[in-house]
Amino acid sequence: MITGKNYIGNQLLATGNKTYKTFNPKLNIENEHTFFEASEEEIEKAVSLATEAFEVFKKVSGAKKGEFLNAIADEILNLDEILIEAYMSETGLPEGRAKGERGRTVGQLRTFADLVTEGSWVEATIDTSDLDRNPIPKQDIRKMLVPLGPVVVFGASNFPLAYSTAGGDTAAAFAAGCPVIVKSHPMHATTGELVASAISKAAQKTGMPEGVFSNLNSAGIEVGVQLVKHPKVKAVGFTGSIKGGRALFDLASQRPEPIPVFAEMGSVNPVVILPKATTLRGTEIAKTYAQSITLGAGQFCTNPGLILGIKGESLDDFIKVLSDEIVKIEPSCMLHPNIIGNYDKNKTNALQQNGLAVTAEFNNDIATNHARQTLTTVDGKTFLENKTLHEEVFGPFSMVVQCQDAKELETIINNLEGQLTGTIIAENEEIVKYNTVIEALQNRVGRIIFNGVPTGVEVCPAMLHGGPYPASTDSRFTAVGIHAIKRWVRPFSYQSWPNDLLPDELKNENPLGISRVIDSQHTYRKI
């Protein structure tokens, strides 16, 4: 069933000669299938098909796009155990996680299906004419969101389903009306090909134009570079490292026609634990955080890698409990030898910095490719002065910064880079007292959490997954939730356009019955 080939539209091609295999980190062996890296000619063909498909796909109704998205979800479920096994063999993650992530992926697809079937997401805005106005007659102007064109999506290493081939970026782009070319993540090419087959089937079953989707294999950077530089590609979605995301952003910004890159990148997700909460609930908080730090071997973009507290007995107690708890947890397998290699390298680099102390590290024997969770501490001054300590160590690693006082805590927050999330652990009364600390944290993050954990990113309309750079390349957009669709669209205005030639969304008779703003009034009415 697995061919190792590239989906160029509905065709499976392997005209190139570079090949690679994926790796089973749990068994520490290569997986069986050989994948053919997409050739220049295949890339060209995928983009060309996507460009042609765009002219058709952009006019496909919301209801039909909804059918397509639901069909993808159905076909993914039809892959059943084959998909779950491939996922597990390429990630070392357990079955529960595989099924959970599949559920999330299918759920996202259906959420976007509902959104476009209902149709009001296009923000239809109508200003009717007043041709008797003096001195200049007012023309009829109508605006709605329209798709940008072919989009390239880079699969994420840590979410082979939910943020890869048919993940959030792809679902949002299809919903918007953009053809998608996926640059498959090399660590899970089998999973990628299976999901690609599901999308291809769904596209054919629901009558989508060929080229609405392609899936390109690649273990190097060339395929991605060629795609991002291609003049017919109009936007890019990426989830991964700051280095990778920034490189794509730079490429895209330097094109003759710059294009938007939405890259969701690194984050240490600072957690501020305030003194009274630490005193009253330190043990409970420590237990919760031991779980959050090690969840999925810490391979989440919202993993709490930095805990900021104020020096004192209660913080010492918290650190002690957290240290005790964290080593009790059974280590997990990481996604790939390269990932654990980076984890060890980045951890070693951090530990070589003056003033960073290890307070807990899992020291018993562990299986190959499993990560030793590690808790470290450092004082505020040292942390503030050494930017190396601000860098993410992707994996089950966290650092407790012991600040001198609230002022130093605030200074540290003001010196952090942009983050996906910030968390405040506090008693209610502390919020007023530490008001400026909390304000500072809000400036640095995309989502702020009260007395919770940053892991667990709910797919809901109010979710903001993104944040000031380098959490993402454009803080004005989210990567999770229905508003992720806004990354792939632009507003478009029709002036004095004949009613029967307008898109349904803007016609007088409102045939889709969508919510619109007419002469500044929200309404579902006809004109």
Next chain:
Amino acid sequence: MITGKNYIGNQLLATGNKTYKTFNPKLNIENEHTFFEASEEEIEKAVSLATEAFEVFKKVSGAKKGEFLNAIADEILNLDEILIEAYMSETGLPEGRAKGERGRTVGQLRTFADLVTEGSWVEATIDTSDLDRNPIPKQDIRKMLVPLGPVVVFGASNFPLAYSTAGGDTAAAFAAGCPVIVKSHPMHATTGELVASAISKAAQKTGMPEGVFSNLNSAGIEVGVQLVKHPKVKAVGFTGSIKGGRALFDLASQRPEPIPVFAEMGSVNPVVILPKATTLRGTEIAKTYAQSITLGAGQFCTNPGLILGIKGESLDDFIKVLSDEIVKIEPSCMLHPNIIGNYDKNKTNALQQNGLAVTAEFNNDIATNHARQTLTTVDGKTFLENKTLHEEVFGPFSMVVQCQDAKELETIINNLEGQLTGTIIAENEEIVKYNTVIEALQNRVGRIIFNGVPTGVEVCPAMLHGGPYPASTDSRFTAVGIHAIKRWVRPFSYQSWPNDLLPDELKNENPLGISRVIDSQHTYRKI
């Protein structure tokens, strides 16, 4: 009353030693006042004040921001004749235009005042909790739009009021809650200082924090460069040339922390005239376009610089009438000797291209700094092959491209760069016949007009003023209309946040009575 100094917050400073004067193009003499270019230290102070002001201003209520915006409008009107005279002396534009543009500027400020006073623009989105959900409890998440931080606005040469100091960018940024530092346009520094004084007065009268606004004089590029590279500046608005806008975009993209640049740049605003309409209404269309091409000496970003038709007798007749009509119009003074210098240079450059013929040029005596309107023709093949002919000639210049057939017309459109507007002059029945031509045009533009002219950009919710690059650097945003506010904001999520500490927009009791989306339902209700 005019000091020539920089407004650094409410202080007038002139610590630098570079000076310059503005120019009266109508009288062809320098104006009287000397302006002091902002020094590095003044720039630093303006940014530092803006950064401090942001912490206060971002929490100012919509109603108070509305008062501020309305007060700016009032203070601008209070400047009365002094402002109109300064405007005329620095632009060569007539009184009617000065007053019209003042009206537009005041109108924009009041529109944004209404928008933020009402308050629903923040797109408050609430997903309530379901703590009994299995396997993972659902947390309460609430999202709204929040301001980005200090914004730098570059004034436009061609709209000293409506797209400069207190123009659309500034009004939208204040409405969003962002302090604004204006890099004053050197051609109208007097007008700029007067408007700056109005903003400063309004800020003090309505209790806004110092630093919410600064106005920096500059005749070179250094001030702008320093501002855009400043780490505490969070976004940039610009209206002007492709060269200038792209340079700022590149600077901003190459920063360690890239920031969004919204630049509204060049456009030739293609007008497609279809055969039947040309036959039936050629004379009337030609008369209308003679006016549109020469309006305000062609110094509008939506000036129709390119007319695309299909070869034939009716197009010949159209060209003849347009030629006759265009030379009947009295030439106007351009904004500045540099602008007319560029007009002459770019026109000469175009006319040196093989195959471009002049069919009409105003050849009688004209006053100094007045522009000779010029109409040219070229055949489709020549136009297609020579990209120099695609470039904007800013001024009362237009080019009629005589295409061989509909196919060549479509190819030409597909090879145009991104444009602010595209116009179709057609009989209704031609829309179906030339369907693919119209589709092609839609892909290249931000606003499409049926049987009208592109000049005249209505300030209304449905307006999209922007478009694919290089019409603007980010086609996902508009420069005109209430949605221009979205350039200066980012979504922000609160998770499990205590109700009384949430911003009013997100509180259960909906104290502002705004429209919100609660659990996916549009509503004005309390929770």
